[in-house]
Amino acid sequence: xxxxxxxxxxxxxxxxxxxxxxxxxxxxxxxxxxxxxxxxxxxxxxxxxxxxxxxxxxxxxxxxxxxxxxxxxxxxxxxxxxxxxxxxxxxxxxxxxxxxxxxxxxxxxxxxxxxxxxxxxxxxxxxxxxxxxxxxxxxxxxxxxxxxxxxxxxxxxxxxxxxxxxxxxxxxxxxxxxxxxxxxxxxxxxxxxxxxxxxxxxxxxxxxxxxxxxxxxxxxxxxxxxxxxxxxxxxxxxxxxxxxxxxxxxxxxxxxxxxxxxxxxxxxxxxxxxxxxxxxxxxxxxxxxxxxxxxxxxxxxx
Amino acid sequence: xxxxxxxxxxxxxxxxxxxxxxxxxxxxxxxxxxxxxxxxxxxxxxxxxxxxxxxxxxxxxxxxxxxxxxxxxxxxxxxxxxxxxxxxxxxxxxxxxxxxxxxxxxxxxxxxxxxxxxxxxxxxxxxxxxxxxxxxxxxxxxxxxxxxxxxxxxxxxxxxxxxxxxxxxxxxxxxxxxxxxxxxxxxxxxxxxxxxxxxxxxxxxxxxxxxxxxxxxxxxxxxxxxxxxxxxxxxxxxxxxxxxxxxxxxxxxxxxxxxxxxxxxxxxxxxxxxxxxxxxxxxxxxxxxxxxxxxxxxxxxxxxxxxxxxxxxxxxxxxxxxxxxxxxxxxxxxxxxxxxxxxxxxxx
Numbered sequence: 001x002x003x004x005x006x007x008x009x010x011x012x013x014x015x016x017x018x019x020x021x022x023x024x025x026x027x028x029x030x031x032x033x034x035x036x037x038x039x040x041x042x043x044x045x046x047x048x049x050x051x052x053x054x055x056x057x058x059x060x061x062x063x064x065x066x067x068x069x070x071x072x073x074x075x076x077x078x079x080x081x082x083x084x085x086x087x088x089x090x091x092x093x094x095x096x097x098x099x100x101x102x103x104x105x106x107x108x109x110x111x112x113x114x115x116x117x118x119x120x121x122x123x124x125x126x127x128x129x130x131x132x133x134x135x136x137x138x139x140x141x142x143x144x145x146x147x148x149x150x151x152x153x154x155x156x157x158x159x160x161x162x163x164x165x166x167x168x169x170x171x172x173x174x175x176x177x178x179x180x181x182x183x184x185x186x187x188x189x190x191x192x193x194x195x196x197x198x199x200x201x202x203x204x205x206x207x208x209x210x211x212x213x214x215x216x217x218x219x220x221x222x223x224x225x226x227x228x229x230x231x232x233x234x235x236x237x238x239x240x241x242x243x244x245x246x247x248x249x250x251x252x253x254x255x256x257x258x259x260x261x262x263x264x265x266x267x268x269x270x271x272x273x274x275x276x277x278x279x280x281x282x283x284x285x286x287x288x289x290x291x292x293x294x295x296x297x298x299x300x301x302x
Numbered sequence: 303x304x305x306x307x308x309x310x311x312x313x314x315x316x317x318x319x320x321x322x323x324x325x326x327x328x329x330x331x332x333x334x335x336x337x338x339x340x341x342x343x344x345x346x347x348x349x350x351x352x353x354x355x356x357x358x359x360x361x362x363x364x365x366x367x368x369x370x371x372x373x374x375x376x377x378x379x380x381x382x383x384x385x386x387x388x389x390x391x392x393x394x395x396x397x398x399x400x401x402x403x404x405x406x407x408x409x410x411x412x413x414x415x416x417x418x419x420x421x422x423x424x425x426x427x428x429x430x431x432x433x434x435x436x437x438x439x440x441x442x443x444x445x446x447x448x449x450x451x452x453x454x455x456x457x458x459x460x461x462x463x464x465x466x467x468x469x470x471x472x473x474x475x476x477x478x479x480x481x482x483x484x485x486x487x488x489x490x491x492x493x494x495x496x497x498x499x500x501x502x503x504x505x506x507x508x509x510x511x512x513x514x515x516x517x518x519x520x521x522x523x524x525x526x527x528x529x530x531x532x533x534x535x536x537x538x539x540x541x542x543x544x545x546x547x548x549x550x551x552x553x554x555x556x557x558x559x560x561x562x563x564x565x566x567x568x569x570x571x572x573x574x575x576x577x578x579x580x581x582x583x584x585x586x587x588x589x590x591x592x593x594x595x596x597x598x599x600x601x602x603x604x605x606x607x608x609x610x611x612x613x614x615x616x617x618x619x620x621x622x623x624x625x626x627x628x629x630x631x632x633x634x635x636x637x638x639x640x641x642x643x644x645x646x647x648x649x650x
Contacts, residue, residue: 196419198417201419204380205378206413206436206484207405207407209404216435217421296422
């Protein structure tokens with residue numbers, strides 16, 4: 001290192017804080033975090049209990065019911081949303097293939113957790129998106145948080161989730177929600193902010209209260225964008241259930257994880273394709289529903 | 303329900319972060335350009351004083367950027383004034399609390415917008431109901447009242463369509479029906495017809511005039527079109543760069559334009575179809591001569607009557623048939639074709 005000889009050490013080797021100090025800081029933070037979690041253990045249990053209950057209920061009814069009933073309900077749901085025989089038929093084919101390959105039960109477990117996490121993400125995301133749309137300050141605060149949530153590797157926030165909630169389905173669910181909620185928030189915010197200013201002014205001119213404006217104008221006009229957010233949220237939840245299998249979520253994700261550990265090429269891909277199948281069903285159905293919502297904007301008159 | 307006059311007094315609007323700080327400077331004579339250059343604030347309205355007639359049509363005319371849309375938005379306070387008063391029935395709208403303002407907007411005003419501003423996800427009927435829904439009128443009642451107005455503006459059979467399925471002219475009929483269904487005393491029309499093509503525009507003007515004969519609302523109508531202003535306005539105010547440069551009846555503005563700017567506007571007007579006989583008649587002296595021409599007749603029609611009667615003198619009568627004044631062909635033709643000397647000088 002000829003160059004280093006000419007330079008003072010300080011400029012050549014990065015002056016890192018010494019290992020001892022970092023170790024002390026690390027230990028202090030870890031331990032105080034653990035202590036905090038321990039002291040609130042009871043509260044945390046109470047808070048997650050309803051989630052646990054709901055998730056178990058859904059999982060039991062999905063896996064426990066006769067497959068033909070579940071399939072019928074799912075197809076009815078897909079048809080109600082899309083009003084398209086093509087999409088419904090595609091969904092039937094995909095689900096039957098999944099069943100034939102022996103993945104029905106695992107798929108049901110995955111469907112249950114995706115359903116719960118999507119509901120949760122919508123329930124959390126829409127109000128936050130609305131607050132963000134109404135206040136520029138809220139937007140300035142929430143946006144960087146969302147940036148972090150979306151770029152932080154999901155394995156990293158599994159660590160505090162496991163520390164707080166332990167190993168199991170609910171921590172997995174929470175990890176999925178954290179991963180899947182940002183597009184819901186962002187697109188709700190965007191949808192409301194894009195609502196035509198003229199129409200809002202008209203609502204004001206007729207004396208709408210803020211709630212009436214939200215209910216009658218902003219939400220309905222933002223709905224197509226909000227639907228796109230729900231679609232994105234479902235896709236991200238499906239992607240995250242695989243990662244969440246590392247903390248104890250069952251279903252297709254666990255099979256994939258086992259396949260990685262044991263180099264089961266075929267099993268890995270079959271489970272992967274099952275996830276792709278569900279993803280496509282959800283995606284097509286929700287997009288078709290979104291398009292149907294916008295039917296009124298078709299210009300019939302030239 | 304009687305409509306009252308709207309009084310606008312010393313109204314200033316300065317756009318920018320600290321508009322109120324610059325009112326004094328503007329009052330002392332700082333120009334729009336100077337304000338923009340030195341303080342980066344935009345002068346929207348400067349010392350507006352207009353008394354808008356109760357139960358009549360007040361037209362505010364000006365080109366884009368003149369502040370006319372800003373002005374109309376002060377009447378229902380969609381824009382906050384920087385200083386000044388807007389009085390309706392003795393109450394200053396600018397000082398109302400948020401709740402009072404909302405009640406005022408719900409019950410006293412209705413507005414029609416240039417770009418219609420209909421709710422695209424609602425049918426024509428649901429759009430027309432909107433004001434009543436906001437007021438909390440029950441469903442059946444608001445449906446009934448909305449249908450009445452949908453019919454009056456000629457949209458029967460379209461009530462279950464969506465706005466995007468209608469043409470521009472029909473959409474604006476919905477806008478008008480929505481405003482009228484509110485049954486408010488004040489009707490605010492912000493360039494309501496500017497986006498329509500000329501034939502439909504004239505058609506919609508007729509609709510408004512016919513309705514106004516019976517409704518007698520206090521209408522504030524914004525336009526950039528002088529012909530429209532002259533056709534509709536009981537009183538006209540002309541705005542330029544945020545200032546009122548002339549206000550008065552259409553007859554006054556056409557005959558005595560206040561400055562070169564207005565004269566240039568007025569030059570293109572077909573005076574024979576705007577000026578009325580009572581504007582050019584002279585006091586009666588001596589016996590009543592020639593054919594009787596009812597007051598309110600425009601010059602062109604009067605000239606036609608005179609020439610078909612082969613007379614050079616006529617007399618103007620009121621609706622009861624009593625003579626009001628004397629009209630001679632010379633003055634009539636003179637008023638139709640020539641501008642007044644002052645105006646010509648001003649225009650040069």
